[in-house]
Amino acid sequence: xxxxxxxxxxxxxxxxxLLAILFLFVYGFIAWSLRxxxxxxxxxxxxxxxxxxxxxRYLFQSQRFQTDLRNTFYFTLFFIxxxxxxxxxxxxxxxxxxxxESLFRTIYLFPLSLSFVVTGVLWRWIFNPEIGLNxxxxxxxxxAEFGWFTSTYSIGGFNVALSSLIIAAxxxxxxxxxxxxxxxxxxxxxxxxxxxxxxxxxxxxxxxSIILPIIKPITFSAMIVLGHVSxxxxxxxxxxxxxxxxxxxxxxxxxxxxxxxxxxHYSEGAAISVIMxxxxxxxxxxxxxxxxxSEDV
Amino acid sequence: MKSKTLVPKYIFAVLFVFIxxxxxxxxxxxxxxxxxxxxxxxxxxxAENPSSEGFKEAFSKLGQNLKNSFLLVIPVSLxxxxxxxxxxxxxxxxRFRFSNVLFAxxxxxxxxxxxxxxxxxxxxxxxxxLYGKLSGLIVTHIIYGLPISTLMFRNYYAKIPDxxxxxxxxxxxxLWGAFLKIxxxxxxxxxxVVLIWQFTSVWNDFLFAVVITQKPSIQxxxxxxxxxxxSQVIEWNVQMAGALIAAIPTLIVYIFLGKFFIQGLLxxxxxx
Numbered sequence: 001x002x003x004x005x006x007x008x009x010x011x012x013x014x015x016x017x018l019l020a021i022l023f024l025f026v027y028g029f030i031a032w033s034l035r036x037x038x039x040x041x042x043x044x045x046x047x048x049x050x051x052x053x054x055x056x057r058y059l060f061q062s063q064r065f066q067t068d069l070r071n072t073f074y075f076t077l078f079f080i081x082x083x084x085x086x087x088x089x090x091x092x093x094x095x096x097x098x099x100x101e102s103l104f105r106t107i108y109l110f111p112l113s114l115s116f117v118v119t120g121v122l123w124r125w126i127f128n129p130e131i132g133l134n135x136x137x138x139x140x141x142x143x144a145e146f147g148w149f150t151s152t153y154s155i156g157g158f159n160v161a162l163s164s165l166i167i168a169a170x171x172x173x174x175x176x177x178x179x180x181x182x183x184x185x186x187x188x189x190x191x192x193x194x195x196x197x198x199x200x201x202x203x204x205x206x207x208x209s210i211i212l213p214i215i216k217p218i219t220f221s222a223m224i225v226l227g228h229v230s231x232x233x234x235x236x237x238x239x240x241x242x243x244x245x246x247x248x249x250x251x252x253x254x255x256x257x258x259x260x261x262x263x264x265h266y267s268e269g270a271a272i273s274v275i276m277x278x279x280x281x282x283x284x285x286x287x288x289x290x291x292x293x294s295e296d297v
Numbered sequence: 298m299k300s301k302t303l304v305p306k307y308i309f310a311v312l313f314v315f316i317x318x319x320x321x322x323x324x325x326x327x328x329x330x331x332x333x334x335x336x337x338x339x340x341x342x343x344a345e346n347p348s349s350e351g352f353k354e355a356f357s358k359l360g361q362n363l364k365n366s367f368l369l370v371i372p373v374s375l376x377x378x379x380x381x382x383x384x385x386x387x388x389x390x391x392r393f394r395f396s397n398v399l400f401a402x403x404x405x406x407x408x409x410x411x412x413x414x415x416x417x418x419x420x421x422x423x424x425x426x427l428y429g430k431l432s433g434l435i436v437t438h439i440i441y442g443l444p445i446s447t448l449m450f451r452n453y454y455a456k457i458p459d460x461x462x463x464x465x466x467x468x469x470x471x472l473w474g475a476f477l478k479i480x481x482x483x484x485x486x487x488x489x490v491v492l493i494w495q496f497t498s499v500w501n502d503f504l505f506a507v508v509i510t511q512k513p514s515i516q517x518x519x520x521x522x523x524x525x526x527x528s529q530v531i532e533w534n535v536q537m538a539g540a541l542i543a544a545i546p547t548l549i550v551y552i553f554l555g556k557f558f559i560q561g562l563l564x565x566x567x568x569x
Contacts, residue, residue: 001390001459007472011387018384018443019399025440026406029414029421036416046420093310096303106555107314110321113551113558114544115501117519121526121540122324125340125533136341171320179559232410235503239523253504256412261508266416273412284408292401 030277036270043264055271065272067159067247068255072279074158075166075251076230082170083226084219087177092207094178095185105182109175116172120239123168124149149241149249161241161248169236173229177222184218185211224287231280252276328352328538335534351534352542355525359539361514362521366500366546369431369517373438374495377446378488384443385450386476390462400451407444411504419508434509434517438499445498446491449564453487454480486557493554494561497547518543 037055041047059065090108094101111119126132127148137144147153149164188210196206234253237243243250243258252272260269327340331348356363388400418437419428427433457480465475503519510516513524522543526536551558 001463003391003472004466008391008393010471010473011391012393014383015387018380019403022403022406022440022443025414025418026409027402029417030409032417033413033415089309090313093306093313096306098303098307098310104310104314106552107317109555109559110548110551111317112562113497113547115503115519115547117501117503117523118540118544121522121536122320124526125327125537126320126323131340139341171317175317176562179562183563228408232412234412235519238503239526253410253412256415257504257508260416269412270416273410273415276410277413280408280410284405288401288405292397 033270033273036267037274039267039270041266041270042268046266051267055267056275059268059271059275064247064250064255065252068250068252070157071159071162071247071249071251072231072233075162075169075233076227078162078166079169079173079230080223080226082166083173083177084222086170086174087222088181088215088219090174090178091181091185092211094182105175105179108178111172112175114172116235117239119168119172120236120241123164123171124240127164127168149244152245152248154248159244159248161244165233165237165240165249168240169230169233173226177226180218180222181215184215188214224283227283228280231276231283324537324541324544327534328355328541330534332532332534335532340533351532351538354535355538355542358525358535359518359521359542362516362518363542365431365515366517366519369434369438370496370499372435373442373499374492376439377442377495378491380439380443381446381450381491382481382484382488384447385452386454386480388447389451389454389457390459390472403444403447405444406441407448411441415504415508422509428509429511429515431510431515434505437505437509438495438502441505442495442499446495449491449494449561450484450487452564453484457483489554490557490561490564493550493557496550497558500547 035048038050038052039047040049040051040054094104098104128134129146129148129150132148134144134146134148147161149161151159151161153160192210193206196210201209232253233251234257237249237251237254238257241249243254252275256269256272256276259265259272323340326344327335328351329347329349330339330344331346331350334344334346384403388396388403422428422433422437427436461479462472462475465479466472470478500517501519502517503523506517506520507523510520513521516524522539525531525539
């Protein structure tokens with residue numbers, strides 16, 4: 001739009017300090033963390049002696065970090081699948097214009113308003129091997145002795161203990177994908193569905209040929225958002241399970257926090273955080289680039 | 298015929314209601330049990346003698362932290378509105394060199410894992426005397442909340458026709474006069490969305506809070522709850538009551554202003 005030069009100038013003068021602070025706190029600090037990750041800072045007093053990639057080499061050789069990366073992979077995979085499939089299913093139920101739709105929607109979404117700490121405290125009791133779900137199953141006659149998040153059992157690198165965290169996180173986030181899908185479904189013109197019905201298309205056919213293609217980009221956005229939630233996961237694991245026996249429920253975020261702020265291994269913590277940032281950048285940067293490129297047109 | 302096909306959908310919908318609500322049942326049911334009734338395997342049985350013991354105990358331990366959380370989220374939410382609307386307006390209506398790149402750089406800031414800025418953040422807050430203080434946490438949340446608040450306002454302002462501003466400017470207002478007199482008064486819906494979004498996410502934050510506030514007397518409720526729940530000697534009725542106390546403010550916001558909450562949620566995926 002047209003705008004006098006003077007007004008643009010005022011805008012930039014207001015903008016400059018705000019952006020300077022933000023960019024300092026984001027990019028300046030990231031650069032600073034990167035620098036720390038190449039040092040030998042292992043105590044309260046900063047030590048900026050350059051050691052190259054020593055911290056990274058140490059991390060990738062350490063049992064704990066290898067387990068963390070595996071846990072992150074499996075957690076992300078199952079968390080995304082459950083939230084997308086479950087969320088789509090829920091949105092499809094509500095798309096049928098059920099009575100009391102808004103009540104259903106409110107109930108499916110409410111966990112999202114909670115803190116991961118609340119979720120963690122709550123689900124830790126639910127999965128408690130002595131008094132949680134096991135006790136409930138025993139009450140109705142099953143012989144349930146699952147270890148849940150204390151289990152050290154592992155299938156092909158997937159630590160079974162993670163399932164407790166995956167269930168709790170999915171309980172919290174499934175409503176989110178439901179809301180996204182429902183918004184997408186509601187944007188489909190009614191006539192399109194109606195005319196397909198007149199042409200004799202059944203429910204499955206409509207889902208496959210009309211609904212799925214339309215919600216594909218939403219699925220992609222949902223995967224990005226869920227993926228970055230799970231790559232950053234910290235609070236939930238911290239509150240619900242901690243790192244667990246043999247790190248079965250450990251994640252890079254937890255490792256970083258403990259080694260930095262409990263163990264004073266700053267350079268190691270910085271290296272973990274840089275790796276976390278890179279993992280997320282791989283997902284987010286292409287997404288942002290494609291979004292802003294298409295907006296320019 | 299139509300209602301017949303809907304029956305299975307109702308059955309599934311109700312089934313999921315149970316799945317989503319049973320943890321809430323566990324939470325409420327056990328928070329109202331008295332100490333005497335908190336015994337192994339009784340977690341699932343309904344409370345026989347409802348009592349406020351758990352809540353009294355939890356409140357005596359968390360009351361101050363509840364207050365801290367309010368002292369934290371209120372200024373952060375308000376400042377997020379102020380800064381978010383200004384920056385969002387600039388990026389929606391002014392074209393200048395690199396504005397798109399700058400905006401993408403701002404938005405990237407909301408996706409970063411905060412671990413990657415924590416060490417410098419702690420050093421910096423320490424240096425300016427804000428480490429270990431609630432004010433340090435407030436400043437931190439305002440700064441890292443800028444990307445999302447900016448995004449929400451920009452998406453809203455982008456939909457406001459330029460003519461509205463230009464009409465004001467023809468009447469002799471400057472762009473910034475028009476911003477204050479024309480744009481701000483119609484920004485209410487987005488202000489509410491940002492307010493609720495920041496209220497909820499700052500209330501629920503744990504990472505910044507646990508790193509920046511060490512003294513129990515200034516910790517927000519999430520950190521205090523975690524400390525309470527991490528202690529083995531605290532009975533679970535108190536833990537559940539504590540969790541419920543920590544959850545109630547955001548739950549109330551969600552139940553009464555859910556529409557705005559969902560709007561904020563959906564704008565979190567960059568495209569408004």
